[in-house]
Amino acid sequence: MQSGPTISLTFIVSFGALKGFFPILQQGFFVRIMTGSSLEQVLTEQMGIEEGYIEKRISTIFLNGRPVDNLHGTLAHDGSILSLSAAMPGLVGATMRRKGTYASFRSAIAYREENDVGTRRKNEGLIEVKLFNLLMAELGPHFFKRGIYVRADELSDLISPIMADLRQGRGLILFGDRPVSADAVKEILKDMGPDLIQVFVIGQKDVVP
Amino acid sequence: MDKILRIDMGAEGGPKITESPVGAYAGLGGRALTSSVVASEVDPLCHPLSAANKLVIAPGLLSGSIAAMSGRISVGCKSPLTGGIKEANSGGQPAQVLARLNYAAIVLEGKPKEDTLYKVFINKDGAKIAEDKSLNMLSNYQVVEKMKGEYGNKIACISIGQAGEMRLSAASIAFTDMELRPSRHAGRGGVGAVMGSKGVKVIVIDDSGCSTRQPKDPEKFKAANIKFIEGLRSHPVTGQALPAYGTNVLTNIVNEAGAYPTYNFKQGRFQGAAKISGETYAELETKRGGLATHGCHSGCVIRCSGIFNDKDGHFLSKQPEYETVWAHGGNCGIDDPDKIALLDFLDDDIGLDTIEMGVTIGVAMDGGLIQFGDVDGAINLIKEVGKGTPLGRIIGSGAAVTGKVLGVEKVPVVKGQALPAYDPRAVQGIGVTYATSPMGADHTAGYAIATNILKVGGYVDPLKPEGQVELSRNLQIATAAVDSTGMCIFIAFAIMDQPETFQALLDMLNAFYGLELTAEGVAELGKKVLKTERDFNMHAGFSQIHDRLPGFFKTESLSPHNVTFQVKDEELDTAFNW
Numbered sequence A: 001m002q003s004g005p006t007i008s009l010t011f012i013v014s015f016g017a018l019k020g021f022f023p024i025l026q027q028g029f030f031v032r033i034m035t036g037s038s039l040e041q042v043l044t045e046q047m048g049i050e051e052g053y054i055e056k057r058i059s060t061i062f063l064n065g066r067p068v069d070n071l072h073g074t075l076a077h078d079g080s081i082l083s084l085s086a087a088m089p090g091l092v093g094a095t096m097r098r099k100g101t102y103a104s105f106r107s108a109i110a111y112r113e114e115n116d117v118g119t120r121r122k123n124e125g126l127i128e129v130k131l132f133n134l135l136m137a138e139l140g141p142h143f144f145k146r147g148i149y150v151r152a153d154e155l156s157d158l159i160s161p162i163m164a165d166l167r168q169g170r171g172l173i174l175f176g177d178r179p180v181s182a183d184a185v186k187e188i189l190k191d192m193g194p195d196l197i198q199v200f201v202i203g204q205k206d207v208v209p
Numbered sequence B: 001m002d003k004i005l006r007i008d009m010g011a012e013g014g015p016k017i018t019e020s021p022v023g024a025y026a027g028l029g030g031r032a033l034t035s036s037v038v039a040s041e042v043d044p045l046c047h048p049l050s051a052a053n054k055l056v057i058a059p060g061l062l063s064g065s066i067a068a069m070s071g072r073i074s075v076g077c078k079s080p081l082t083g084g085i086k087e088a089n090s091g092g093q094p095a096q097v098l099a100r101l102n103y104a105a106i107v108l109e110g111k112p113k114e115d116t117l118y119k120v121f122i123n124k125d126g127a128k129i130a131e132d133k134s135l136n137m138l139s140n141y142q143v144v145e146k147m148k149g150e151y152g153n154k155i156a157c158i159s160i161g162q163a164g165e166m167r168l169s170a171a172s173i174a175f176t177d178m179e180l181r182p183s184r185h186a187g188r189g190g191v192g193a194v195m196g197s198k199g200v201k202v203i204v205i206d207d208s209g210c211s212t213r214q215p216k217d218p219e220k221f222k223a224a225n226i227k228f229i230e231g232l233r234s235h236p237v238t239g240q241a242l243p244a245y246g247t248n249v250l251t252n253i254v255n256e257a258g259a260y261p262t263y264n265f266k267q268g269r270f271q272g273a274a275k276i277s278g279e280t281y282a283e284l285e286t287k288r289g290g291l292a293t294h295g296c297h298s299g300c301v302i303r304c305s306g307i308f309n310d311k312d313g314h315f316l317s318k319q320p321e322y323e324t325v326w327a328h329g330g331n332c333g334i335d336d337p338d339k340i341a342l343l344d345f346l347d348d349d350i351g352l353d354t355i356e357m358g359v360t361i362g363v364a365m366d367g368g369l370i371q372f373g374d375v376d377g378a379i380n381l382i383k384e385v386g387k388g389t390p391l392g393r394i395i396g397s398g399a400a401v402t403g404k405v406l407g408v409e410k411v412p413v414v415k416g417q418a419l420p421a422y423d424p425r426a427v428q429g430i431g432v433t434y435a436t437s438p439m440g441a442d443h444t445a446g447y448a449i450a451t452n453i454l455k456v457g458g459y460v461d462p463l464k465p466e467g468q469v470e471l472s473r474n475l476q477i478a479t480a481a482v483d484s485t486g487m488c489i490f491i492a493f494a495i496m497d498q499p500e501t502f503q504a505l506l507d508m509l510n511a512f513y514g515l516e517l518t519a520e521g522v523a524e525l526g527k528k529v530l531k532t533e534r535d536f537n538m539h540a541g542f543s544q545i546h547d548r549l550p551g552f553f554k555t556e557s558l559s560p561h562n563v564t565f566q567v568k569d570e571e572l573d574t575a576f577n578w
């Protein structure tokens, strides 16, 4: 997987078709960040998510598969995997909540930051982000609009189910700033293999006045 | 609900029906009632399939009223799977219907002298029982179809499939949903085998001509119910996550946490999890004209269920629950949502516990009977159970028996019952509940996360590993209490975070019965139920050595976090010191 020079695809589609891209969100996509920053900074300053929303809505956060309790004291590193979820049912759903009453149940796997916050040098890097459940619809369009990075071969698989719609000309696809057909997109992605491609997905109502 | 219907299946001259006042069991519902009857009327040393065992079916305290979420029904007996006391509960319509007919419980006792089958019909005029050999080896869907033909569409059914008739230890009891489909099950512990041993194939209930149960104080009751519903609707779990995705919304989360038992508990993550997640199922349901949000009984406002259609838009099964998707999916290396839904349907139709079946097939895969990921092989194994072949009977007897037959060392059971969908090495506290619950490994035994509101136990630092045993104990008490109200356990999320919603529940109970129940009183009920159940098990021969997880959880570490189960035996032994 290389991050090389940025190649981008922009899909301008109806809201219904935009939902077709949601599987990308639960499977995982990449975002450029300043690594060595706290998760709090990454989510608010670098990803543009409001603090109130994080407190109220993103009740479950995993870093590298470990539940996180302290956003301020946890650092994002190059290659980290950050997963975000709304409040979940079940005892285990409650157990995974940030600082929840039952957090001790999963203390064996909880995230523990080993680096000293504030002393880390900051560099540009890539982290993988996964959005689950209610956050897919709530935060997905936000990330799509800002642009995400996806492995070209994975994007090709993920958009297969919506290719028919795209082929019928429902929506517009830009390769860089040049319009391309759905079949051309398939070819481009095939040639790129596992390399990352930047993807924007924009709702038509956001571009049509 | 002031009477109990008893059917003595072994009476001279054929089954004998009696109705008696609730008497000593007055004021009890759901699990509190089933466990009390079993503990005081069943010999703990009896064979679970013998005439001495009893099968108790009891709606909740508020079933049959307009109270939201009040349609849970409990089934109790001595379990053929665990050898201990069992309470398994289910959604579906029968709780509401039975309660409107004024029955606090149905008790099946004795055993028919001949190997034959009966159907029971209950309506406002009373109960009737008739022999019906034509029901022999019908599946649940077939038997319900037949009953619709005989009694019309305004009925609810409680039935067993072929597995129950064969008295297999993984047999469930089916309860019909609002569409009259036998899709809701009291799954765990082989309760269907006990119904089969009584020779009862189906209980048909019809509440035509009966009215909704009326509270003592209608005004207060109505106001509390409105508040209760508002609380459920405004909470993100009960108002949004569960309705949108159902319980299977947990797949991604548990997988991400590395707590998703995969390939018969060999690893904590499954590569294909996103393909079978609640998010994926909801998308498919909507696209194929099914339903992603649906209730299992009238009066449910959370509606965590759904309807799953096949590619051509035909009904395939109800929306499979998280535990089912895990058991037949990740646990067996299967990531095909359609095939998992088919397995769910087959379990429902033959009358099998989906958790027990998925874990059993995982054990069979580990034993080399078929390969992990062999979905058609898994489907065939379930069909073998329905046909009653020797192999099918082994599989239908659950994971412990199958593990023995195939010589498999790694068999994830406690007290003979298969572990559910959360690996206790990653979520150690739930391991305490699996090990110590009188029910055998059961995720719902410590599910009511409202311990704070129920005021059971003191403060436990959420971020310290200590105190897991105490928390598990408190959870088990709270769960026993909620199970005894007969409310759907999923209300726990809203009552944990919103004290006013819990108060509304108490107000409903108080207004209905003219009581002055407090949080402490509810917790006391939970303790009493647990104590009753543990005493029964003790007399059935259980001791502390049965409160243990299988050894491999302590010795084999679970990837990706490489953890083993760390809670010491001495700590487990304190689980019920209160």
Ligand code: SF4
Pocket: B069, B091, B092, B294, B295, B296, B297, B300, B301, B302, B303, B304, B305, B488, B489, B490
């Ligand atoms: S929340 Fe789910 S399980 Fe509970 S009553 Fe409603 S549909 Fe049934």
